Amino acid sequence: MSITIYIWYLISIEKINEFNIDILNKLDNLYNRSIKEGFMEKKKMGKKPNMFPFPVTIVGANYKCKPNYMTIAFAGVVNMNPGMIALGVNAKxxxxxxxxxxxxFSINFPNEEMVKVTDYIGINSGKTVEKSKLFENFYxxxxxxxxIKECPVNIECRVYKTIQDIGSDDIVIGEIIETYAGTDFITHGEIDIEKVKPITFSWKGYYSTGNFIGKAWEIGKNYNKD
Amino acid sequence: MSITIYIWYLISIEKINEFNIDILNKLDNLYNRSIKEGFMEKKKMGKKPNMFPFPVTIVGANYKCKPNYMTIAFAGVVNMNPGMIALGVNAKxxxxxxxxxxxxFSINFPNEEMVKVTDYIGINSGKTVEKSKLFENFYxxxxxxxxIKECPVNIECRVYKTIQDIGSDDIVIGEIIETYAGTDFITHGEIDIEKVKPITFSWKGYYSTGNFIGKAWEIGKNYNKD
Known part of the structure; x- marks a missing residue:
């Protein structure tokens, strides 16, 4: 918009009749500034919780001695040693x-191929659907x-602490007891995210994992802050 | 391996001399089973904490009235209403x-273009690097x-609870007070992950966000469990 006005201004003062590097530079600057303004101008978006992106996990627990599962995006690691994971879970x-x-409880990471069953578990309650029969379960x-054997990676946790009656969800913090990975998803003894192909979530939908863009504790070494 | 042995077995019993649909089917089944075994055969991977994938956040706080930032992958939403986010942070x-x-504190989501400075913040301590000058700060x-104005999305939090002296990290749970997004990253009034282009992390490195693979609470509706 401001570019159009500027061009009209230039025409009106008869500057645009001749090819003028200076004018083109000014236009360029205006354009760059408008790009930067849209990037930097902030809008309040409220209190709806967000993570960019959320992970997608299937949390498992036995209820009355039978496996049950729920799809959870409210999950994050919160301690390195001992390894701990915090979940936000609906008490009902x-x-x-x-x-x-x-x-x-367990945390199971589904991959891209499992997106439909992952969503199915999220939509349907264990009260109406027999979720123990959806997968090959193991302990x-x-x-x-x-x-869930079909999930590339599984983590089993012992509850370390729960925080209840704080709102719509309870917070459950689990200590990691053991991690399991399918042998197909391991490279040089480490779980390989490029083989796991985990799903991520945003309120807009499920997304695949993208491309490798750099090594951590490495790519920033040559960052020039000036 | 088992396929090779099976072929030798077939040769030894002179069955492979004739073209035999049955043999080819058996080979196919063996191959499929070996694929499934590699997928389903689990290996213990220990207690190192994992999330597939981790989000990449830059956490901000004023220290002695000056902005400081640290790169954190130990973060997750843990409550819908009121919105809460749990962090694992080194007390030092x-x-x-x-x-x-x-x-x-604040949680800032860097995008792909910011991966170098994000890693730089993770490598360098505020004790030696003046991090308040890296960005345009806002309150x-x-x-x-x-x-951080340069980050597409920012969340400001008030500390709700801290859990200390539990290991290498403290757990900080924050209640979301407000979310801010650059106007360039909003579509129809919602923050758009496809415009944000957030980074994810695994121990192998940083990854971009991939492609849209399905709507949540929708794609699983037509999942046929039989």
Missing amino acids: HVTTRGIYENKT GQLKNAPM | HVTTRGIYENKT GQLKNAPM
Whole structure:
């Protein structure tokens, strides 16, 4: 808009009749400034929680001795050593009741191919759908945190702490007891995200994992701050 | 491997001399089973914390009245209403001291173009590098949680609870007070992840966000569990 006005201004003062490097530079600057303004101009977006992006996990727990699962994007690592993961879980969900029953749970990472069943688990309650039959379940060290064999990576956790009655969700903090990965998803002894192909979530939908863009603790070494 | 042995077996019993659909089918099944085994066969990977993928955030806090920032992948939403985010933060970091000083902090989401400076912030301590000069800082409702104008999305939080002396990191749970987004990153009134282009992290490195693969609470509706 401001560019158009500027051009009209230039025409009106008869400056645009001759080819003028100076004018073109000014136009360029105006354009760059408008780009920067749209980037930098902030708008208040409210209190709806966001993560860019959310991870997509399937949390598992036994409820009345049977595996149940729920799809959860409210999850994050919160401690390196001992490894801990915090979840935000609705207390009414069957899987949440299972977590409170056994004080254990699992976190399973589905991959792109599992996006439909992942969403299906999120849509349907364990009260109406028999989720223990959706997958091949297995148990690890804790014996009562059910895990999904079809998921490339599984983590079993013991409940470290819960924070309840704080709003729509309870906070469950779990200590990582063991991690399991399918042998197809390991490169040189480490779980390889490029083989796992995990799903991410934003309120707009599910997204795939993109491309490698740099090594951590490395790519920033040659950042020139000036 | 098992396919090779099977071929030798077939040769030895002279079955492979004739073209045999049945043999080819058996080979196919063996191959498919070996694929499935590699997928389903699990290996213990220990207690190192993982998220597939981790988000990449730059957490900000004022320390002695000056903005400081640290790069954090240990972050996740843990409550919908009121919106809450949990962080795992090293107590020795300057930004962490700032969080304890003011009981406020910000979460800033860098995009792909900011990957170098994001890593730079993660590598270098506020004790040796003047991080307040790296960006155009701004303040919101809380007045003392510094935010980064160059980041597409910023969230300001008030500390709701901290859990200390539990290991290498402290857990800080913040209540979301306000979210800010650059006007360039909004589509139909919502923050648009496809415009934000956030970075994700795994121990292997930084990754871009991939492609849209489906709508949540929608794509699973037609999942056929049989």
